[in-house]
Amino acid sequence: SNIPKIVILGAGYGGILTALKLQKQLNYNEADVTLVNKHDYHYITTHLHMPAAGTDNPENARVNISKLIDEFKIDFVKSTVVQIRTQDKKVILEDGTLSYDYLVIGLGGEPETFGIPGLAEHAMSIRSINSVRLIREHIEYQFARYKREPHRTDYLTFVVGGAGFTGIEFVGELADRIPQLCRAFDVDRSLVKLYNIEAAPSALPGFDPELVQYGMDVLTKKGVIFRIGTAIKECSPDGVIVGDGEEIRSKTVIWTGGIRGSRLIEEAGFETMRGRVKVDDYLRAPSHENIYIIGDNSLMFNEEGRPYPPTAQIAMQQGVTCAHNLVAAIRSQPLKTFAFSNKGTVASLGKGEGIGVAFGKKYLGRKAAWLKKLIDLRYLFIIGGIPLVLRKGKFF
Numbered sequence: 001s002n003i004p005k006i007v008i009l010g011a012g013y014g015g016i017l018t019a020l021k022l023q024k025q026l027n028y029n030e031a032d033v034t035l036v037n038k039h040d041y042h043y044i045t046t047h048l049h050m051p052a053a054g055t056d057n058p059e060n061a062r063v064n065i066s067k068l069i070d071e072f073k074i075d076f077v078k079s080t081v082v083q084i085r086t087q088d089k090k091v092i093l094e095d096g097t098l099s100y101d102y103l104v105i106g107l108g109g110e111p112e113t114f115g116i117p118g119l120a121e122h123a124m125s126i127r128s129i130n131s132v133r134l135i136r137e138h139i140e141y142q143f144a145r146y147k148r149e150p151h152r153t154d155y156l157t158f159v160v161g162g163a164g165f166t167g168i169e170f171v172g173e174l175a176d177r178i179p180q181l182c183r184a185f186d187v188d189r190s191l192v193k194l195y196n197i198e199a200a201p202s203a204l205p206g207f208d209p210e211l212v213q214y215g216m217d218v219l220t221k222k223g224v225i226f227r228i229g230t231a232i233k234e235c236s237p238d239g240v241i242v243g244d245g246e247e248i249r250s251k252t253v254i255w256t257g258g259i260r261g262s263r264l265i266e267e268a269g270f271e272t273m274r275g276r277v278k279v280d281d282y283l284r285a286p287s288h289e290n291i292y293i294i295g296d297n298s299l300m301f302n303e304e305g306r307p308y309p310p311t312a313q314i315a316m317q318q319g320v321t322c323a324h325n326l327v328a329a330i331r332s333q334p335l336k337t338f339a340f341s342n343k344g345t346v347a348s349l350g351k352g353e354g355i356g357v358a359f360g361k362k363y364l365g366r367k368a369a370w371l372k373k374l375i376d377l378r379y380l381f382i383i384g385g386i387p388l389v390l391r392k393g394k395f396f
């Protein structure tokens with residue numbers, strides 16, 4: 001048939017929004033849409049720091065894709081993409097091949113380790129349901145091991161590399177969880193060390209300094225030991241070497257210090273910067289009018305020429321524009337340029353605490369924590385309506 005084929009790779013924030021908008025906007029038989037994702041569920045990445053620390057169940061951070069999309073309008077394929085072949089307009093999956101007329105790439109990011117020796121091999125990262133289950137179990141296991149080998153206090157030392165939003169949110173949760181673990185395993189709290197190590201001269205680089213200071217004060221009171229302006233030089237199974245050669249012995253290193261695009265994009269021959277493609281104003285890859293790249297895989301610059309940080313917020317907005325432009329392209333109508341509208345940023349600092357900027361105002365403490373919940377509920381509403389809000393929403 002000559003119905004155009006649209007293939008969307010990745011059902012993350014960008015891919016899901018693209019699919020949801022397409023299913024609404026396309027007329028019957030106007031296009032065949034296929035959504036491909038590694039798992040049959042979408043994960044709410046912005047929640048993952050909680051199940052990783054063990055303060056929430058991983059179930060609350062995932063939603064079955066079949067509950068989100070209309071399978072009469074969109075074909076969902078659960079598979080892993082292994083190669084993108086732009087010359088043939090084909091995508092190779094682990095168990096098959098798909099051809100496309102229009103492609104949307106939203107495969108999300110991968111940890112960037114900046115070539116720091118040992119980090120890729122020995123550190124864990126917060127990126128999927130599977131990875132957070134591993135982190136949670138690993139942390140609990142260290143407490144159990146310590147009880148059998150009480151001279152090994154290094155089992156009770158936890159290192160988080162990176163004090164960006166993910167690192168800060170994770171140490172906030174873990175600092176809340178540690179007292180519970182100490183009670184459950186009869187461990188003296190003073191033996192447990194939680195380090196947050198950041199190479200930049202400040203935590204949350206670029207964020208409002210007053211809020212950063214507040215956040216660090218809250219977390220320090222909860223027992224977090226900050227090492228700011230201190231680089232991790234090396235990571236091994238026995239811990240990390242930092243700054244001038246100081247060794248922090250630990251069996252648990254969690255790296256949140258960098259994110260890059262997908263290797264599949266580099267391998268496909270696109271020009272990339274750290275695995276991200278600089279897209280045009282319509283979100284298309286250079287010299288590929290039929291390929292849209294969104295979310296953590298795309299690179300866009302603001303008016304000052306600085307790259308937008310990869311966030312769920314921008315990925316969602318790109319998904320909306322991408323769907324609009326696909327429909328317009330199919331109908332030979334003019335495309336829309338993408339303009340990011342920054343709604344603000346809020347970071348949680350564990351239970352009942354947070355910091356953020358929204359609606360042009362600063363928020364801290366309990367108000368920021370509420371705001372964070374509101375943003376989460378809004379997202380659930382956007383992708384799944386009231387039923388999803390009621391099933392997965394956390395109101396308290």
Ligand code: FAD
Nearest residue numbers: 010012013014038045080081107108295296310311312313
């Ligand atoms: P993703 O949401 O990462 O989705 C990519 C999808 O592609 C996934 O479903 C994955 O399984 C799938 N996939 C990957 N490779 C393959 C393959 N080879 N084959 C098939 N499928 C594949 N942003 C905010 O705006 N606010 C926040 O508060 C916030 N908090 C965060 C907290 C944490 C702990 C983390 C890790 C991130 C946070 N972010 C936040 C960033 C945000 O989650 C990302 O920017 C966003 O998820 C990017 O969306 P995406 O659509 O590009 O990719």
